[in-house]
Amino acid sequence: MTKKHDDAARPVSAGEATGHFLTDLPDGYRAGFASFVGRPNAGKSTLTNALVGRKVAITSNKPQTTRHTIRGIVHRPDAQLVLVDTPGLHRPRTLLGERLNDLVEETLAEVDVIGFCLPANEKVGPGDRFIAQQLSGLGRKPIVAVVTKADLVSRDALGAHLIAVTRLGEDLVDGGWADVVPVSATGDYQVDAVADVLVSHLPVSPPLYPEGELTDEPEIKMVAELIREAALEGVRDELPHSLAVVVEEMLPREGRSEDRPLVDIHVNVFVERPSQKAIVIGRGGARLREVGSRARKSIEALLGTKVYLDLHVKVAKEWQRDPKQLGRLGF
Numbered sequence: 001m002t003k004k005h006d007d008a009a010r011p012v013s014a015g016e017a018t019g020h021f022l023t024d025l026p027d028g029y030r031a032g033f034a035s036f037v038g039r040p041n042a043g044k045s046t047l048t049n050a051l052v053g054r055k056v057a058i059t060s061n062k063p064q065t066t067r068h069t070i071r072g073i074v075h076r077p078d079a080q081l082v083l084v085d086t087p088g089l090h091r092p093r094t095l096l097g098e099r100l101n102d103l104v105e106e107t108l109a110e111v112d113v114i115g116f117c118l119p120a121n122e123k124v125g126p127g128d129r130f131i132a133q134q135l136s137g138l139g140r141k142p143i144v145a146v147v148t149k150a151d152l153v154s155r156d157a158l159g160a161h162l163i164a165v166t167r168l169g170e171d172l173v174d175g176g177w178a179d180v181v182p183v184s185a186t187g188d189y190q191v192d193a194v195a196d197v198l199v200s201h202l203p204v205s206p207p208l209y210p211e212g213e214l215t216d217e218p219e220i221k222m223v224a225e226l227i228r229e230a231a232l233e234g235v236r237d238e239l240p241h242s243l244a245v246v247v248e249e250m251l252p253r254e255g256r257s258e259d260r261p262l263v264d265i266h267v268n269v270f271v272e273r274p275s276q277k278a279i280v281i282g283r284g285g286a287r288l289r290e291v292g293s294r295a296r297k298s299i300e301a302l303l304g305t306k307v308y309l310d311l312h313v314k315v316a317k318e319w320q321r322d323p324k325q326l327g328r329l330g331f
């Protein structure tokens with residue numbers, strides 16, 4: 001399925017502006033935006049990381065080319081695939097939920113192809129049907145059904161699941177799925193096939209970002225996301241959207257020699273209820289220490305310097321329902 005390329009709707013990238021990519025591109029080079037959606041825990045982040053690779057390059061002073069958060073960029077000789085973040089599709093229950101859904105719809109309307117992640121080890125359920133229905137409302141955008149976590153089921157079960165997923169598309173989406181691909185992001189099975197399929201739905205276009213660029217997310221947002229991931233590890237179900245991370249300050253420690261820099265990062269982790277605060281902190285603070293140490297390691301890998309991480313957990317009551325608090329937390 002090819003889609004007419006709408007130049008007017010496309011952001012001008014740094015590369016297009018300077019023209020420095022326009023040499024040596026193979027014929028039929030494609031570039032564009034893709035987004036993964038799916039229920040919480042469907043494997044979207046893990047697949048994104050597997051596609052992009054571990055390295056995360058941080059760039060500054062980049063012209064704003066898209067309003068949405070870019071999770072990563074897959075650079076290939078024949079294509080550039082820009083993965084755009086969506087916070088997940090959810091039934092709107094709270095104000096935050098409604099805002100998330102608006103943001104999701106806005107993002108999805110602008111991408112070239114959508115990857116709908118459905119875990120192989122869970123039956124196709126009402127949550128998936130709800131998402132499929134939302135997606136079908138987006139018009140004739142190619143939607144690829146990505147059956148994640150294929151390593152967790154037998155071949156037979158995978159086959160049956162692929163049939164159920166295909167049927168879901170036939171039932172609810174006009175024209176069905178553009179493709180159905182099984183993948184295991186942790187088992188390194190078919191990750192390239194997912195990239196191939198997504199790329200096949202991108203328009204012919206020069207690259208949108210300079211090579212070597214893996215994400216344009218500002219450093220602070222990346223740091224906050226790493227802390228959020230560490231804080232949710234293992235307790236995701238208990239704290240789905242109740243957790244917000246705000247990096248209050250991130251500064252190089254003064255008086256350090258140039259070859260041994262240290263960055264001080266002061267962070268507030270907001271939860272909604274005291275019971276959630278207790279979960280994040282754990283008995284005697286054990287869990288928070290673990291969260292801090294895990295987050296610190298990934299932040300050090302990201303920034304390439306030693307980090308001192310100061311984490312505070314605070315209760316911001318009912319912040320999901322309060323527009324003022326939402327604004328302050330960056331939603």
Ligand SMILES: Nc1nc2c(ncn2[C@@H]2O[C@H](COP(=O)(O)OP(=O)(O)OP(=O)(O)O)[C@@H](O)[C@H]2O)c(=O)[nH]1
Nearest residue numbers: 039040041042043044045046088149184185186187
């Ligand atoms: N066995 C296996 N586990 C996987 C695979 N992909 C993801 N997982 C696990 O599934 C869990 C959820 O994965 P995530 O990538 O965080 O899922 P997500 O869709 O980004 O989740 P939300 O951020 O809650 O929307 C994690 O514990 C992953 O390690 C896979 O291919 N195989």
